[in-house]
Amino acid sequence: MDTEALRSFVRAAELRQLQHAAEELGVTQQAVSKRIATLERELEVRLFTRTARGVELTLDGQAFLPHARGVVAGADRAVTAVRPGSRALRVDVLGLRTAQAVVLHDYWRSHPGTDLDVVTLRVDDPLVAAAAVRSGDVDASFRAVPDRSALPADVRMIPAFDSPLELLTGPAHPLAAARSVTPSQLRGLRLWVPGIVARSEWSVFYDELATAFDLSVDATGPNFGNEVLLDTLADSPDVATLVGSRDRYLWPTTHDLRRIPITGPALVYPLSLLIPATKPHPGLRAVIDHLKALAPAPEPAWRPSWAG
Template sequence: MDLDAVRTFVAAADAGQFQVAATALSITQQAVSKRVAGLERDLAVRLFTRTPRGVRLTVDGQAFLPHARELLRVADRADASVRPGRRALRVDVHSRRTAPAVLLQDFHRTHPRIELDVVTLDADVHAAIAAVEAGTVDATFHAVTVAARHLPGAIRAARVIDEHHELLVGPRHALADARAVTPAQLAEHRIWMPGMAAGTEWADYYDELAAAFGLTIDRAGPAFGNEALLAELADSPELATLAGERTRYLWPDSYDLRRIPVRGPAPVYPMSLIWRDDNRHPALTTLRDHLASRRAETPDSEVWTPTWVRTAS
C-alpha cells in the first residue's frame, strides 16, 4: 500500500479539506486529489464524499481511518528503529497542567536544541507502559506501584518526582486563611475529586491517603472540566480539592481561590519516568539526567508516601 497516499488520506480526513491537507503536506491540491483517487482505486471503495465545504468521510472511510493511522505509526516505528535520532523525543504526560509537563518545559528551556514531542495518552500506568513497549512513545510519567522485577522485561523506571499537595479552596471555606494545613485537619472537611476512575494508580493512591488520615474523598458526580471545578470551589464554603503544588491552574481574580500547602507530614505523590532499556534515542539519556538533577528529596520523617512506594523499592 502506498504510504504517501495513506498519509494524504489521514491529513485530508483530519482537515476536512483537500487544500488544507495540501498545505500541511507541502504539496498541491491536485496531488492530494490524485493520491486519494489512487488509494480509492486500490481499495475499490469511496473514502470521501465531496461537499460544498470540503470533504466528508464515507462509512468506508470511517472504517479505514483507524487502520490508516496504525499503518503510519508502524511505518514511523520501523524507520525510528534504525534511525532513532531522526524524530523528536516523544514523551507522554497525563495532563499538560501537572508536574511532568512543568518539568518537560524546564527541560526544553535548558536544552532548546533537543526536539521534544509532548503527547497526552490519557492512560493509566498499564496502558502507558504498553505504549512504551510498543514504541508509540519514548517515555511516560506515572506512579509505579510494583517492584522493578515485576515490570515487563525491557521496561525501566526511575522515580523522578515527589509531588507535594496543596489544598485548593474558595474564600469562604473554613481553611481559606490558613498558611498551611495538616492531613489531620483535612479529616474534618470534604475533599471533592469528581470523575476519578477507580482502579487507576492515582485512585489507589488517594484511597490509601484517605485511609491513613481518615479523609473523606468524594468522587461523586461527573467531571465537567477544571473550569467548572474551580467555579464550584469559588462559590462554596464547604468544597475543597487537592492539587499538586506544581499543577497549573488559571481562574478569574473574582474567584479569589487559595492554594494552601499540606504539611506535617506532607503527602507526596511519587512519579517515575518509564522507558525501554533498549531505546537508543540520543535525547533520552539527557532527559533522564536532567530529571535526576532536578529531583528534590524531603526527609522521610516529614513526608507521607503510600505503602507500595516503600515496598516497591
Template sequence: MDLEAVRTFVAVVEAGQFQKAAADLSITQQAVSKRIATLERTLGVRLFTRAPRGAELTIDGQAFLPHARELLLVVERAGASVRPGHRPLRVDVITSRSAQSNLMRGFHRAHPDVDLTVMMLLDIETAVTALRSGAIDASFRAVTAPGRVLPEGIESVRVLDEPLHLLIGPDHALADARSVTLAQLVGHRIWMPGIAPGTEWGAYYDDLVAEFDLTIEATGPNFGSDALLDTIADTPALATFMGAHTRLIWPADHGLRRIPVTDPTPVYPHSLLWHRDNPHPALVSLRTHLAAMTAEQEATGTWTPDWAAPR
C-alpha cells in the same frame, strides 16, 4: 508505490542516462530498466523516451518529477524523525500544568540545545507501550500501582515527591486555616472529577481515601481546570486536592485558598520511566538533571501508598 523505483527515476533524471544512473546507484543497467518499467506500470504512463543523448522525460515524466523528489524528501525526514540524535527527545507528562511539566521546563532552561517534544498520554499502560516501541523516550508516572509490574527493560526512578494542597473557596469552613490535617478533612466533600478509573493517580487517591477515611467524589463530567475552579469558588461545601507545584491561575474575585495538608503530608510520588536500551543521547542528560534537582528532598512526615516505588 515502490520508493526504490522512485529513487531510481530521480537518479536517471539527474544522470541523463540509464547506464550512468546504474553506476551511481551501484546496480546493473538491467535493474534500472526493470525499476523504471515497474514504476511506469504503477502510474500507467511513460516517463522516459529514448534519445541519442540518453533518456529524456516525457510530459508525464516532467509532471511527476517534482512529486518524486518530494517523496524522497519525506522519506528522509521520516527516518530522521526517529533516528536517535537526529530527532527530539520525546517525554510524556500527565498534564501541561503539572509538576512534571515544571520539571521539563527546568530541564529545557538548563539544556536549551536539546530539541524537546513534550506529549501527554493518558495512562501508564499506554506510556509503557510507547516506551517499549520507542515512540517516546521517557514518561513521568507514579509507579508501581497495585497489580502492575513493569515489563522487562523498563527502568524507573522516583524523582519528585509533590505535596498535596487543599484548594477551597472563600466561604468554605476551613477558609481561614493556615494548614489542615488529614483528620480535619474527614467528613468534608472533596471533588475531583478528573480521576480516571484504572490510572495510577486513581489508585493513589483510592488508597488515600481508604487510609484516612476521606470523601473524594469523582462524579460529573470533567470540563477541565477552569470549570473546576469556578465550581470550587462558588460552592462552599466543596474542596479539591491539587499538587503544590501545579500551576493554575484564576480570577481575583474567586478568592480561592491553597492550604497545605499536614500530619502527615500526602505526597504524590512522581517517577521517571525509560527503556534501558534507549540510545537517545539527551536521555542521559535528563536523568542527570533530575537527579541533581531532587537529591535533597525531605521525606519525613509524609505519606505515600505502600505500593509507591522506593526512593
C-alpha cells in the same frame, strides 16, 4: 509511485552515473536501471539519454528532477518523524497543565534546540501506557504501575520527581486563611477529587492516602474539567480539593482561590517514569538528569507504598 525508484532517479541525475548511484544506494547497477525504466514507463517519457560519460537528463528529466527531490525529501522526513533515535523524543504526560508538563517545559527552556514531542495518551490504566512504551509508540511515560509485578519485563519504572500536594479552597472555606495545614486538619472535610478512575495509579494513591490519615476523598459526580471544579470551589464554603504544587491552574481573579501547603508531614505524590529496559531514546538521558536535579519534597513526608 515507488519512492525507491524516485531516489534512484535523483541520485543518478546528481551523479550522472548509474554505477555511482547504485554504489551509494547499496544496490546493483541493473537494479537502478530497472527502477528508472519502470519510472519512465509510468511517466511515459524518457528521463535520461546515455552518453559516453554516463547519463544526461532529458528536458523532461530536468523538469521532473526538483519534484522528485521533494518527494524523496518528504519521505525521508516522514521516516525520521517516527523512527526512535532520529525522531523527536516523545514523552507522554497526563495533561498539558500537570506538573509533568511544567517540568518538561522547564527542561526544554533550559536546553534550547532540544527536539521534544510532548503527547497525552488518553488512557487511565498505567499498563496501557507501559504497553505504549514497550511498542515504541512513546519513548517514556509519566505513569506509575503500583503493582511492580505487573510491569512488563522490558519496561522499567524509575522515580521521576516528588509532587507535594496543596489544599485548594475558595475564599469562604474554613481553612482559606491558613498559611499551611496538616493532614489532621483535613479530617472531616470534603475533599472533592473528580476523575478518580478504577485501576489508575491515582486511585491507588488516594485509597492509601485516605486510609493513612482517615480522610474523606470524594470522587463522585462526572468530571467536567478543571474549569468547573474551580468554579465550584470559588462558590463553596465547605468543598476543597488537592492539587500538586507544580500543577498549573488558571482561574479568574474574582474566584480568589487559595493554594495552601500541607505539612507535618507533607503529602507527596511520587511521579514515576516508564522507560524501555533496553535501547532508550538517546535524548532521554538528559531529561532524567534534569529530573534528578529538581528540588526534593520537604520532609517529613508521606508517600504511597510504591514510592522508591
